[in-house]
Amino acid sequence: MKSQSGAAPIVVRPALLIVGILLIAANLRAPFTGVAPLLGLIRANADLTTTEAGMLITLPLLAFAIVSPFAARVAREYGLERSLFAALVLIGAGIAVRSTGTVWCLYLGTAIIGGGIALGNVLLPSLLKRDFPDKTATLTSAYALTMGVGAAIASAIAVPLAQVFNSDWRLVIGAFIVLPIVTALIWLPQLRNRTSPLRDTATPPHGGEVWRSALAWQVTLFLGLNSFVYYVAVSWLPAILHDAGFSSDKAGSLHGVLQLATAVPGLLLLPVVRKLKDQRVAAFIASTISAIGLLGLLLAPSMAMLWIIFFGIGAGAAIILGLAFVSLRASNSHQAAALSGMSQCVGYLLAAAGPPLVGQLHDASRNWNVALAICAALCLVMALLGLFAGRAAHIVTAPIRRATAKAI
Structure with missing residues (x-):
C-alpha cells in the first residue's frame, strides 16, 4: 500500500498536468474566435460599423504583438x-x-483577453518542451487539435445560444467564462512549482543581426501573411457566408469547420516536418491550397464546405511550418528567441491590420469579392516566400561569419 500510494503522484501528476495543458490550449482561441458568428448581431445592437466590429478580432491580435515577446x-x-x-x-x-x-467595455475586455491568450501562446509550448521532451511532437499535435476543437465548439454554439438567450449577445459571450474558470481550478496544483521558460522562448524584439537577415524576413513574412489571411477568415467568414445565402446557424457551423480543419495538419505535419530535407515544397503546397480555398469561396460559394476545408488545412499547415521555420532556420537558442520575438511582433501586427482593412473594403465595395481576391493573391505571395523560407539554411550572424572567415 505504501509503495502504491508513494507511486501515485508520479502517475497522477503528469496526467493532471497534461489535462491542464490541453484545457489551457482550449482557452487560446475560443474566447475571441467564438465571437465572429455574433459580429452581425453585435454590430446591429451596438450600432457599430463593419470596421468597428472587425476591431473585436483585431484587438486581441494587437495584444499578441505587444505582450507575446515579453511573456518569457x-x-x-x-x-x-x-x-x-x-x-x-x-x-x-x-x-x-x-x-x-x-x-468601451466590449473593447477593453477584448484587449484583456488578448493579453491573457498571448501569455498562453508563448509559454505553453515552452512548458511542453521542458516537461515532455520525448513527447513534444505528440503533445503539441494534441494541444493544437484541442485548440481547434475548442474554437470550433465556440463557433458552432454561438448562434444557437443567442437564440436561447433571446439575441442577448452579452449573455452568450459571458457564457465563455466557464472554460477559464474550470481550467484555472484544475491548474491550481501546478502553482506549487515555479520554473523558468526555455532559452529559445520569444524575447522582446530589438534591433540586431536577425532584423538585417533576408532569411529572417522571409520566415517572418511567411508567418505574417498567413496570419493576415487566417484572421480575416476568422473574422468575416460568417458574414461572407451569410451574404452568400447561408443561414446564421449554418454560417456558424461552417466557421467551426474552419477551426477544425486548421487543427488537422498538426496531427500529420508536426511529427515529420523536422525530418524533411527542406520544407520548400510543403510550404508552397500549403499556401497554394489556401489560395484555392479562397478563390473557391469567391467563384463558387455554394460549395463553401469544400473550400473552407481547403483553406483551413492550408492555413493550419502554414502555421505549423512557419513556427517550425523559427527553430529550424536559427543557428542557436538565442537566435531562435530573437527570431521568435521578431516574427510574432511583425506577424501579429500584420494580422491585426486584416479584419478592419477588409471591413473597410467591404463597406466601400458592398461585397466581399475584392477582399477574397486580395487574400488569395497574398497566399500566392506566401507560396513564393515559402520557397525561400523553407530552404535548408540557417541565419548567419556576425560571430559565425567571423569564425568562417578565420577558418578560410
Whole structure:
C-alpha cells in the first residue's frame, strides 16, 4: 500500500498536468474566435460599423504583438506555472468585462483577453518542451487539435445560444467564462512549482543581426501573411457566408469547420516536418491550397464546405511550418528567441491590420469579392516566400561569419 500510494503522484501528476495543458490550449482561441458568428448581431445592437466590429478580432491580435515577446520575461520572474495561471485569470477577467454591455467595455475586455491568450501562446509550448521532451511532437499535435476543437465548439454554439438567450449577445459571450474558470481550478496544483521558460522562448524584439537577415524576413513574412489571411477568415467568414445565402446557424457551423480543419495538419505535419530535407515544397503546397480555398469561396460559394476545408488545412499547415521555420532556420537558442520575438511582433501586427482593412473594403465595395481576391493573391505571395523560407539554411550572424572567415 505504501509503495502504491508513494507511486501515485508520479502517475497522477503528469496526467493532471497534461489535462491542464490541453484545457489551457482550449482557452487560446475560443474566447475571441467564438465571437465572429455574433459580429452581425453585435454590430446591429451596438450600432457599430463593419470596421468597428472587425476591431473585436483585431484587438486581441494587437495584444499578441505587444505582450507575446515579453511573456518569457514574466515567466522568468514569476515562473511558468504561475504565469499560465495569470493568463487564465486575464482571459476570465476579460470575458467578464467584455460582457457588461457597454461598447468601451466590449473593447477593453477584448484587449484583456488578448493579453491573457498571448501569455498562453508563448509559454505553453515552452512548458511542453521542458516537461515532455520525448513527447513534444505528440503533445503539441494534441494541444493544437484541442485548440481547434475548442474554437470550433465556440463557433458552432454561438448562434444557437443567442437564440436561447433571446439575441442577448452579452449573455452568450459571458457564457465563455466557464472554460477559464474550470481550467484555472484544475491548474491550481501546478502553482506549487515555479520554473523558468526555455532559452529559445520569444524575447522582446530589438534591433540586431536577425532584423538585417533576408532569411529572417522571409520566415517572418511567411508567418505574417498567413496570419493576415487566417484572421480575416476568422473574422468575416460568417458574414461572407451569410451574404452568400447561408443561414446564421449554418454560417456558424461552417466557421467551426474552419477551426477544425486548421487543427488537422498538426496531427500529420508536426511529427515529420523536422525530418524533411527542406520544407520548400510543403510550404508552397500549403499556401497554394489556401489560395484555392479562397478563390473557391469567391467563384463558387455554394460549395463553401469544400473550400473552407481547403483553406483551413492550408492555413493550419502554414502555421505549423512557419513556427517550425523559427527553430529550424536559427543557428542557436538565442537566435531562435530573437527570431521568435521578431516574427510574432511583425506577424501579429500584420494580422491585426486584416479584419478592419477588409471591413473597410467591404463597406466601400458592398461585397466581399475584392477582399477574397486580395487574400488569395497574398497566399500566392506566401507560396513564393515559402520557397525561400523553407530552404535548408540557417541565419548567419556576425560571430559565425567571423569564425568562417578565420577558418578560410
